[in-house]
Amino acid sequence: MKKEIAAIALLAVILGCTIGNIFIVRHYTKHINHMIDEIQVHAENKKWDEAIKAAENAEQYWHKKSHYTHIVMRHSEINQTTLIFCQFLAEVYRNDLGGVKGMGKALKEQIHSMYDMETINIGTIF
């Protein structure tokens, strides 16, 4: 009986952790999306210094979370996101509004797909 209770408890813990993971990843992705929006607003207002600072902060934030993301996500996805981040940063450094908008959208899509892979819905299950 003890083993079975432990099994149920373990299943509950695993389920709890996976659901908790969804919330954590949602929080990260929401935060990064917000940062990207902020950068794009600065870029549209030609405030490139602020845009660069915000972009660097966003990149640092992403880097800080990499310890957690490497544990729960496929490394290829994380590497892809990091690559797009760098490309986004390059556009911000180049003060290219079009590039910032384009790479910003690509980065948002990539982050959204990462979040999607962690959530439970019909599409991800099948």
Add this chain to the structure above:
Amino acid sequence: MAIIFVRTIIIFVVIVAALKLMGKRQLGELELSELVVAVLISDMAALPLEDIGIPLLNGLVPVITLLCCELLISYGSLKSIKFRKLMWGKPSLLIDNGKIVQQELKANRFSLDELTESLRKKDITDISTVRYAILETDGTLNTVLYQSEQPVTVSMMNIKLPEKGIPIAVISDGRILKDNLRRLGKDEKWLSKELKGRNNINVKDVYYMTLDDAENIYFAAKESGMKAKQSLPGDK
């Protein structure tokens, strides 16, 4: 490389613990759900070893989840006959009172060749000697022969023999197994006395020694220290 090494150790420990918790069964006697779990566990656990880009948790979480599910299914099967029948089915009678039940053979997709092959594996070459043949839920075939075909036993000959009991090891590779000694109602004093009778051999020089209920002793000294007599009259 180091990552694969560490992951392999972790996964190995987890799988061994998982299979140990599943219980003692030989691979060939696994029930259906246990076989599925065993196959899946090995497959899932290998994923993070094949690709270090896959998080280790992607291998461990399925293994632990499968283990928990298997434990719960086993418990359910233990507690409920209906659930057991649902999960593992019931044994099928392939030969009933000497007659081959063709319907059961068909239902189990068990061909006549497979039946005769399984019987031959049990040293039964003449199917007419089989009274019952039962296909168990784990796929093994068990047989009951007609009384006249069964090997003769001591009781059939009206011979009374003393019960031998099961030999239990008291020394293994130079180490005294104190729990076993206690179980046999003996102690180390008795053991020293026995070893004294064998040229006073040291425990460390004994390879294997067993004792059963009828006080029969099996004794083997280590090859390097063949000082003691291997056996005494009355020993086995």
